[in-house]
Amino acid sequence: MLGEIPMPAGFLLTKKILTIIINMTYSCRVDFNKIHMGRERNEDRQADCITSYDLKKLDEMYAYYADKGCEVLPLEECMRKRRLDVMRLDGFGLLAEDMGKMIRFYRDVLGFEIKEAEDTSNVYLVKDGTLFLLYGRKDFEKMTNRRYEYVRGLNGHSEIALYVDTFDEVDAAFKNAIENGATPVLEPELEPWGQRTCYIADPEGNLIEIGSWNKPFEDKDAGR
Incomplete structure (x- = not known):
């Protein structure tokens, strides 16, 4: 039964500077001479989970990696970080x-x-x-x-952001929406940060932004 299997002791070690999140999917019995590690699947992060059923070897491993300049965290902290990351x-x-x-x-x-x-x-x-x-x-x-x-009238609590590929399309989308019953909130304008944007509201006052960086949707966040 699952309750009869002891929870392995463990810790998370990471190279300096790298963002770290443990992947609890990978946990393993440790052979100190050939250590098996769980690698976070997300390529943006690098994290290694070291687990062991031998507490004496775990202490030895902890000291080994700490001496190499790795950041070492308790397993409880690893689990907390993992829970935050799965959402x-x-x-x-x-x-x-x-x-x-x-x-x-x-x-x-x-x-x-x-x-x-x-x-x-x-x-x-x-x-x-x-x-x-x-x-x-x-x-x-x-x-x-x-x-x-x-809220009655314009709802200032949230917005929906829509994107079009060109500045001209911002103007055209705004004009079409207003002609078909949308409430004008902000006419199209070029913002100091380089985005052309405008705001309308739907029939129940929810704010909708229509904007563009004058580049295709797939490329709009490149380099940001």
Whole structure:
């Protein structure tokens, strides 16, 4: 049974300067003459997890790597870091008062490929690798057994950021959105940091940014 297997003692060692996050998927019995290491899969980080069922050898290993200038952390700290690292950003959602109106806006004005009917209780759409959700407010309140406060008018709590490849497309997208019912918030302008951007609001006041770095979407973050 799992409860009968002892948890190996261990520590995380890293080369100087490198960001470190342990990958607890890899833990191994240690042969001190041929040490097996767990390498973090993310290429942006380098971290080695050393584990052992022999506490005496673990102390010896600890001293060996510390003497080589590696940073050595207790296993408990490694596990804490790993728990923080496994959470990934999946998407975002909006709580809609009028689902039909919101679907028509995001589908017909902004071009979101929404397939659900306008009387649905929620929308689930993966767009450009990001999950976009619409929840009916009453349905969400029923599910969570809570009541919420909702902002009337422009909602300054958050924004949705959309990207187009060129500055000209920013202007065209803004014009099209306004002509089809979006609320103008900020007309297109070139910002000091080199981005052309504008803001509109959807029918329920949620802020939407449409911006561009005048380069393709795939290249916009290169060198930043």
